[in-house]
Amino acid sequence: MKRITSLALLCLFFGCQSKKTTTVSSPNGEHQIAFELNKNGQIFYQISSGEQKIIDLSALGFELKSRSLKQGFQLLKSETTSHASQWKTVWGEEEMIDDIYNEITLEFRQRKSNILVNIIARAFDDGVAFRYEFPEQKNLLDFVIMDELTEFNFAGDYKAWWNFADYDNYEKVYYSSSISEIGDSLKFERRVGKEERANMCNTPLTVEVNDDLVVSIHEAELVDYAGMTLLNTLENETLKANLTPWRNGDLVRTAAPMKTPWRTVQIGHNAGDLVESRMIMNLNPPCAIEDTDWIKTSKYIGIWWELHTGRTSWAEKVQFGKPLPPTRPHGATTENAKYHIDFAAKHGFEDVLIEGWIKGWDNMGDNWTGYGIFDWETPADDFDFEEVLRYGKEKGVRMMAYHETISDIDHYEPEMDRLYAEARNRGIDAIKVGYTGDVNFNTTVPNSYAQHHHGQYMVRHYRKMIQTAAKNKIRIIHHEPIKYTGEQRTYPNIMAREGARGQEYNAWSEGNSPEHGVVLPFTRLLGGPMDYTLGIFEVKLPQREWAKFEIRVRSTVMKQVAYFVTMYSPIPMAADLPRNYEKNMEAFQFIKDVPTNWSESKVLNAKIGDYFTIARKERGTENWYLGSITDENPRTFSIDLDFLHPDKTYQATIYADGKDAHWESNPYPVEVTKINVTAKDKLSIQLAAGGGQAIAFKALD
Structure with a gap:
């Protein structure tokens, strides 16, 4: 200097x-x-x-x-x-x-x-x-x-x-x-x-x-x-x-x-x-964690999408003050957890997220409110915590715990150190922490509104939480977070944050528009990686009796696949139900294969709100992966492959929107082809309306 x-x-x-x-x-x-x-x-x-x-x-x-x-x-x-x-x-x-x-x-x-x-x-x-x-x-x-x-x-x-x-x-x-x-x-x-x-x-x-x-x-x-x-x-x-x-x-x-x-x-x-x-x-300080060998990227599945789509519930008997109907049972049961662990083990997923596994959900009020209702360690009656951990260890799959705080900071913050140490001792190394509802702290009045999520008080809390997690070697995913401002350099155990309209909005609202996914990379994701919960294959969802609009995901299946490259996260979730992946194993193969850690990333074309194509090189190999997505308009691109190694031949496995695919009228068709290419070649990429394309380039010996 x-x-x-x-x-x-x-x-x-x-x-x-x-x-x-x-x-x-x-x-x-x-x-x-x-x-x-x-x-x-x-x-x-x-x-x-x-x-x-x-x-x-x-x-x-x-x-x-x-x-x-x-x-x-x-x-x-x-x-x-x-x-x-x-x-x-x-x-x-x-x-x-x-x-x-x-x-x-x-x-x-x-x-x-x-x-x-x-x-x-x-x-x-x-x-x-x-x-x-x-x-x-x-x-x-x-x-x-x-x-x-x-x-x-x-x-x-x-x-x-x-x-x-x-x-x-x-x-x-x-x-x-x-x-x-x-x-x-x-x-x-x-x-x-x-x-x-x-x-x-x-x-x-x-x-x-x-x-x-x-x-x-x-x-x-x-x-x-x-x-x-x-x-x-x-x-x-x-x-x-x-x-x-x-x-x-x-x-x-x-x-x-x-x-x-x-x-x-x-x-x-x-x-x-x-x-x-x-x-x-x-602009952030260097890594503050001396030993980072335990901080690994990974992919996960879990008991999550079924909760948002109304198939099962976070609670056991009463959710948001109303008795649950027989058609909506508790989701986080021992049996359901084992089913997800089996699927994860079979297809190479390292973690299974289980939401709703603790008691307290039955005591939550409307709009995700409550005070002192969770202790974050007492299992639900139909969830055998020890058996799930034992079964996961036998199958080589970790449980990702879920701590919904409902922003009850007064109770959660003093417990973090003990909870994270106990989780690590039991083989859990990743925790998703949610902050729905109003921030409660230092008050004896239940559900009182104390401080804002994005103010100095909560900025301090989030930093303390990341540091406490790092001390106990716990990886963190935040939902309802403070914004990312590059702190993943200093504390790389903060793997991903939500902080934008995610996939769940497609399950119970008018949903995210086809252009939403081609806006986020140029806005929200500039701060840091997002837990968008990717890969929904059954895009047409059960209609809710109260909804005056169609409930669905506004993309083709292939756009959901391409998100695993375009929507960067070191810990992405394959969020759909396992049975929906089993119906389309051809497209699911890309999700299984795509890496989570990269050595290079090159944007090949981009226009905010219109389209985005990016190629990423797998860390430690010569393999590349490409993702391309569009808004509601179909598009065709000619892509130079000069990012590939100049002296190697690659097998390109191309996952593309099928014939007549369209996000609204025909979202499901997928076509998979294989060709050999070199850095001197060009590829034509065709995207359906609301569609996407994903390509795996495997270097041949």
């Missing part, structure tokens, strides 16, 4: 100009972030790529409970550094990741208060990021942030992909509109009862500046701070950081020294560049 102190340059530059500006550029010189002080001592920044301005002058600063840190600043010092390193992932879309950037640290002092605030900015070849730092100082000890003034003032009214923000849930429909229309609840449907907030959106927010420039706004290294949403100020195309509050209105309770999360702007020439970007992870 080299360090260049630029005091002389600052004196020369600032001494002869009224505007005080300093800039840092990406290593390739393409992207720039520049800072400036106006005449009132307020700090601004702007971001450009080449000749294209992306973010125009945008304000920075804070309002504290005790004072304003909006203006009155002077620049004391500026220091630049360059960094170049490479690090190896425990698992991921790539084995080796380059971490190369130029950095500038600007040290400011507010004249009247003498408070010191630093701004640190990094410029990468795939984007820029900045954060605030409050160094240790006598003038600022404990303090409360009441507003973060960070703005993102876009240089034009570009097309954006976004969903409505609220403070407790990311499971939203994605919309595309101009930036000025983000959060427009007159034009786009907002679920007021779910606290979706007008003129606000979640991050990542992805924006198409022009045909050759795409950016995404997010954050990285969210540790002890409030999660950020974006507020449409309705002034020009300016979005403002909007932090999730504590219930009393405080945003962040903190003390110096401290650093905020990074505010990130990923930049690419096309949507595929965003998928290939590793900037979010690079």
